Amino acid sequence: MKVFLPALFCLFGFSASAQWLPFLKHKRYPALPEVCSAPVQVKAQAFSKAVLKPGVLGLTSYGLSMNEYTVMKTAQHQMRFREYENASYSFNELAKIYVQLNKMSEAKWFFLQSNNLSRQQNNDRLTIANLIELASVKSTIGDFELAQQDLEEARSLATAHNWQDDLVNVQKSVTGLQRNKLIALKSEARIAQTAEHNL
Numbered sequence: 001m002k003v004f005l006p007a008l009f010c011l012f013g014f015s016a017s018a019q020w021l022p023f024l025k026h027k028r029y030p031a032l033p034e035v036c037s038a039p040v041q042v043k044a045q046a047f048s049k050a051v052l053k054p055g056v057l058g059l060t061s062y063g064l065s066m067n068e069y070t071v072m073k074t075a076q077h078q079m080r081f082r083e084y085e086n087a088s089y090s091f092n093e094l095a096k097i098y099v100q101l102n103k104m105s106e107a108k109w110f111f112l113q114s115n116n117l118s119r120q121q122n123n124d125r126l127t128i129a130n131l132i133e134l135a136s137v138k139s140t141i142g143d144f145e146l147a148q149q150d151l152e153e154a155r156s157l158a159t160a161h162n163w164q165d166d167l168v169n170v171q172k173s174v175t176g177l178q179r180n181k182l183i184a185l186k187s188e189a190r191i192a193q194t195a196e197h198n199l
Contacts, residue, residue, distance in 0.1 A: 059100065068097050088117035088126060092133070099137065108137045128154045128166045132173050144181045151177065 059067075075090035077083075091114035098107035111134040118126040131154035138147035151174050158166035 064101050084117050085121045088114045104141050124157050128157050139177050139180045
């Protein structure tokens with residue numbers, strides 16, 4: 001019985017190919033003749049060059065959060081393996097992300113951490129950059145005296161190395177600090193005047 005059944009299937013088995021079944025044959029139509037025509041001639045024209053301006057996309061809060069997560073993980077890795085020079089740059093970048101997120105206390109803390117690490121590594125360029133950014137954050141918070149101290153320290157470091165570009169950046173920050181201080185004083189005077197007037 002075991003031999004009989006497979007032999008029976010082999011004997012009466014049909015192929016799955018459609019060429020064996022006559023009722024599935026399709027009618028063949030004649031092939032279309034090839035059309036030979038003259039090649040199309042295109043006149044050369046002078047195309048004006050399009051000027052593409054690079055689009056600047058605003059960073060979304062999601063993008064900033066993803067950047068924050070990535071840089072934080074990188075900084076944690078660098079601190080774990082004592083890569084302090086790289087960690088100081090990561091902390092600086094993280095602080096800039098917090099400035100964009102308008103989280104000034106976190107930005108201040110990470111600028112201070114980056115500043116401490118850059119001082120330990122004797123990286124005066126990064127120290128000056130950190131002091132300028134830190135002064136900007138302190139100015140935004142309203143700590144004008146501490147911001148002035150940071151800018152004076154940055155100026156003394158830049159003067160000691162005779163780095164003119166850093167001196168120019170410090171001077172711009174001092175001008176911005178004075179402008180912010182003046183705006184804050186005017187707004188305080190206006191608030192006090194309004195309060196006296198309402199009494």
